[in-house]
Amino acid sequence: MTTQTSSIPLTALRRKKPNSQAWIGYLFILPAIIGFVVFYLYPALHGLQISFTDWNLLSDPKSVGLANYNEALHDPKFWSALWITVKYVLWNLPLQTLLSILLAVAMDRLVKSMFIKGLIILPYLLSSVLVAMIFLWMLDPLLGIINQWLDATPIGKQAFFTSTDQAIPTIALINIWKHMGFNALLFYAGIQAIPRTVYEAASIDGATEWTVFWRITLPLLRPVSVFVLVTSLIGSFQIFDTVAVTTQGGPVDSTKVLVYYIYQNAFSFFRMGYATAMSMLLFGLLVVFTLLQLRFLRANESDLD
Amino acid sequence: MTTVPSSSHVPIRRKPFSPGRALAWAGLILIIFVSVFPIFIVLKTALTSSRQLYAEAASLWPSQPTLINFERVLGLVTPEQAQAAGGSGSSVSFLTSTKNSVVFTALIVVFQTLFSSMAAYAFARLKFPGRDAIFTAFLISLMIPGIVLSIPNFITIKNLGWLNSMPGMVAPFFLMSPFAVFFLRQFFLSLPKETEEAAFLDGASPFTIFWRITLPMSQGPIVTLAILTTIGMWNEFFWPFLIAKDEASYTLPVALQVFKTQTPQGTPDWTGLMAGTFIAIIPVFVLLIAMGRRVVESLAFSGTK
Numbered sequence: 001m002t003t004q005t006s007s008i009p010l011t012a013l014r015r016k017k018p019n020s021q022a023w024i025g026y027l028f029i030l031p032a033i034i035g036f037v038v039f040y041l042y043p044a045l046h047g048l049q050i051s052f053t054d055w056n057l058l059s060d061p062k063s064v065g066l067a068n069y070n071e072a073l074h075d076p077k078f079w080s081a082l083w084i085t086v087k088y089v090l091w092n093l094p095l096q097t098l099l100s101i102l103l104a105v106a107m108d109r110l111v112k113s114m115f116i117k118g119l120i121i122l123p124y125l126l127s128s129v130l131v132a133m134i135f136l137w138m139l140d141p142l143l144g145i146i147n148q149w150l151d152a153t154p155i156g157k158q159a160f161f162t163s164t165d166q167a168i169p170t171i172a173l174i175n176i177w178k179h180m181g182f183n184a185l186l187f188y189a190g191i192q193a194i195p196r197t198v199y200e201a202a203s204i205d206g207a208t209e210w211t212v213f214w215r216i217t218l219p220l221l222r223p224v225s226v227f228v229l230v231t232s233l234i235g236s237f238q239i240f241d242t243v244a245v246t247t248q249g250g251p252v253d254s255t256k257v258l259v260y261y262i263y264q265n266a267f268s269f270f271r272m273g274y275a276t277a278m279s280m281l282l283f284g285l286l287v288v289f290t291l292l293q294l295r296f297l298r299a300n301e302s303d304l305d
Numbered sequence: 306m307t308t309v310p311s312s313s314h315v316p317i318r319r320k321p322f323s324p325g326r327a328l329a330w331a332g333l334i335l336i337i338f339v340s341v342f343p344i345f346i347v348l349k350t351a352l353t354s355s356r357q358l359y360a361e362a363a364s365l366w367p368s369q370p371t372l373i374n375f376e377r378v379l380g381l382v383t384p385e386q387a388q389a390a391g392g393s394g395s396s397v398s399f400l401t402s403t404k405n406s407v408v409f410t411a412l413i414v415v416f417q418t419l420f421s422s423m424a425a426y427a428f429a430r431l432k433f434p435g436r437d438a439i440f441t442a443f444l445i446s447l448m449i450p451g452i453v454l455s456i457p458n459f460i461t462i463k464n465l466g467w468l469n470s471m472p473g474m475v476a477p478f479f480l481m482s483p484f485a486v487f488f489l490r491q492f493f494l495s496l497p498k499e500t501e502e503a504a505f506l507d508g509a510s511p512f513t514i515f516w517r518i519t520l521p522m523s524q525g526p527i528v529t530l531a532i533l534t535t536i537g538m539w540n541e542f543f544w545p546f547l548i549a550k551d552e553a554s555y556t557l558p559v560a561l562q563v564f565k566t567q568t569p570q571g572t573p574d575w576t577g578l579m580a581g582t583f584i585a586i587i588p589v590f591v592l593l594i595a596m597g598r599r600v601v602e603s604l605a606f607s608g609t610k
Contacts, residue, residue, distance in 0.1 A: 024511050025433030032424035033439070035480025040446040043457035050457065057460075099336075106333045109326075116337065118597040121604060123340050125589045127540030129558040133565065133582050134343045137350065137575055145346055148363035181340060182604060189605040209325055238450050241542045245562055259452050266456050267547070279453045286450060 051277035056270040068277035078278060080253070081261040084168060088257060089236050091172035097229065099180050101221070104187035105213060117185070124182035128175075132245035135174040136161065161246050164254040171242050171255060183228050190224030191217060230293050234286050258282055344586060350579035351375065355391025358576060374580035378564070393574040395567040397552055399581050402560035408471060409545070409556050410538040413478045414531055421481050422527065425489035426515050430501065440490070447483045451543065459547055469550040477544065485530055488607075492526045493519060529603040532596065539588065557585045 026033075051068055055061035072078045103120070111117065123131065138144045139160040147157040160170045194217065202212050218225075240259040243249060249256035249264070256264075262282070266275035350358070351374050353367040361367060377387045380398040427433070428440045458477055467473030496519065504514050520527070542558040549555050555563060561581050565573050593600060 021431055021511070022433040025427045025431035025436065028427035028431065028511070028515075029424040029439070031420035032443075032481035032486060035420070035477075036443060036446065036483075038461070039458055039477040039480075040449070040454065040483070041442070043454045043461065044446075044449060046457040046460070047453055050460075057463075102332065103336055106329045110329060110333055114598050114601060117601045118593050119337050119341055121601060122344070122589070122593065124604070125536055125540075125593070125600070126586065127542060127558045129542045129561055130540075130582055130585055133561060133578060134347055136565075136573075137579060138343055138346055140575075143358065143362040143575065145363065177339065177343075180336070185601065185605050234450070238452065240452075244542075244546075245565070259450075262452055266459075272456065272460075276453075276456055279450065279456065283450055283453050287448065290448070 047276045048280060050272050051280050053273045055272040057272060058270075061273070064273065068274045069281070071274065072278050072281060077253075077256075077261060078258075081256050081258045084254070084256060085237060085239070085258045088168050088172055088239060089233065091169050092175055092236050093229070093232055095172075096176045096179055096183065096232065097225075099176065100183035100228070101187050101218075101225075103180060103184035104191055105217065107184060107188050108191045120181040121185055122181070123178045126178065128178065128241035129245050131174055131178045132242045135170075135177075136246050139170065162251055164251050167247055167251060167255045171239070171246065175236070175239070175242060179232070183232070186228055187221060187224055190221045194220050226294065230290055233289055233293065237282070237286060237289075347579050347583050347586065350576060351583045353576055355574070355576045358391075374576040375584070378577050378581045378584070391574060392577060393568045395564050395574065395577070397555065397560050397564040397567065399557070399560055399564075399584055401553060402555045402557045403584065405471070405549075405555060406539060406557040409474055409541075410535055412471075412475050413538045414534045416479050417482055417485060417534060418527065418531055421485035421530075422489050422520065422523075423515070424481060424486050425493055426511075426519055428486070428490045429493035430519075431511060440486075443483045443486055447487070455544065455547065458544075462548060468548060469554050470548075471554070473548045474545050474554070474556070478538065478541075482534070485534065488530055489523070489526060492523060496522055528599060529606055532592075532600055532603040533607055535592070536589075536600075561585065 050061065052063060052065060053061035054064045054067070107117070107120070126134075138146050139158075141147060141157060141159055141162055144160075147160075151157050158166065160166050198216060198220070199212065202216055207215075238259050239257050240263065243255050243257055243260050244263075247255040249260050258278070259282070262275050262278045265271045265278065349366055352370040352372070353361055354369065354371045354373060357367060357369065373382070373386075373390045376382045377390055377392050378397075378399045380400050382390075384392075428436060454477075462468060462473045462476060465473070465476075467476065500518055500522070501514050504518055509517075540558065541556070542562075545556045546559050546562070549559055552560075552563075561578070564581055565578055568574060
C-alpha cells in the first residue's frame, strides 16, 4: 500500500508567476532597450565594422582588414595628437584635483551657506562652449581684460590661445576653472561622510590641521578620490568642445588633441574607417587606464572598514 | 553636597584665529572671486557699445551702458542698425536658438526620465529572463567614449534622413540614458518593498504599482535626475553641432559658436558674442536661484553613487 502525498510539485506552482511577469518586464524596458540597441549597441558594433573598411560616405565601403589600425600606429599625427592630449591631461588633472580637495576642505571648515556653494558650482553649470567664449574674450591678446591688467605689470601681455606654448596650458586652466567647483563638491560630500568622532579623537591627541588632512582626511577620501580621478581622466582625455571653440587645433596644430584629430578625419576628410579605428584605439586606452587606476588605488577597500 | 562629577564631554575649544585659517579664508575668497568675475565681465562687455569697446577694455563697467547688443543678437533690430552698432552681418538668431534649446532640453528631460525610470523599475522589481545580463550591458555602455558612438550614430541619423532636424538631435538621448537607468535602479532597489507587496496582493498590476506607488515615493531622486539631465542637455554641444546645419536648427551652444565664426575680418563681434553668451547663462542663474539647494545636492549626489 503506497501512500500518495498529493502535493503538487513546487516547480509547477512557481512556473506561472515569472512567466506572466516576463512580458510586463519586457514592456517596461522596451523604450530603453530600443534606445540602447539603436544608439549604443549597434553603433559600437557598426563602428568596429567600419574601422575595418575604407569608406568616405559616398562610395561603397571597401574592406581593408587591419590597415587602418596599422596606419594609425605609424601615423606621426596620431602620436602627436596622443602626446598633446597627454600634455593636456598632465596640466589639467593634478592641479584640478589638488585645488578641488583644498577647496573642499576649506568649504567643510568655513562654509555653511548654500549661497556660497551655489557660487562655487556656477562655472560647472555653464556649457563648455560658454566657458570657452568667456575666456576667449578675457584672454584676448588685444582687448581681453586679463591682458589689460597684465600690461600694467612686469609680466606684460600674454598670447594665451595664440601661442603654441601657452595654448594647451590655457585650455587646461579654463577647464580647471569649469570643473573645480564640481569636484570640490564631490570631495566635500566625501568629507562630510567621515564621522566627526575621528576628527575629535585626532584633536584630543593634539594633531595639527595639516596632519589631520594628510593622515586622516585624505586616506578616508580614497573612494571619492578614485571616482573623481577616474572620471576626470576619462573625461579630460576626450577633450573636444573647448578646442573646437577656441583654437580649432591650432596654432600650428599645437592643440590638436586626439578626439579633435578623429573628428577631423571623420567630418573634414571623410575617412570614416580611419576615424573609427582611432576611436577604437582610444576606447582601448581608456579601458586600460581605468583598470590600472582601480587596481593602483585599491578602490575596493575603504579605510573605514 | 553632591558634586556633579565632571562629565566626560570634551570642552569645546573655540578655534583660535590662526594664520592657517586666515590663509584658508583668503584662498576661498579668491576662488569665489575667480568663479564669479568672468561672468561679470561677460555682462560688462555685453552692455558696452562696440564703439567704446577698445577704449574701455580695461574698465570694469561701461561708461554708457547700452542694450543694443542684446537687441542685435535677438534679431530685434534691422540689419542696417545691427551693422551700424558693430554687428558682423551674422544671420544667427539667438531667439530661434533659444527656442530650439528649450524644446531640445524639454523633450529629452521628460521622455528620457520617463522611459529610464520604467526600465529602472523593471530591473529593480520585475523578473524576466536576461534581466541582469541586459542591465550589465547597459552599465558597460556607460564606459564607451562619446566619439566611438558619435560617428556611427551620425551615419544612422543620416540614413534616417534626420540630419539638421530636431528628431535627429534628440534621438540618441530621447529613449534612455544608461546613467539614468543605473541611478534610478539603485534607488528603487533601496525602497522598502512592503507597500508595493501589499498593493500586489491586493491585485494591483505592476503598471499601477509603478505609477501610483513607486514614482510618488521617488520624487527626490527623480527631481535630482531631471536637474542633472536638464543641465547636461542645455549645455550639450557636440551632438547638435554635428547634426544641425542651418540657423533654423541650431541650439544655443551651436549658435554661439557659429556666430563667433561669422566675422568678415576675423575680429569677432565681441559685444554681440558676450550678449549671446549672457543670454545663454540666464537660465542657469534662474535655475540656481530657484532651486539652488536642489542643484547643489543633485550634483553632490551624482558623485556618491
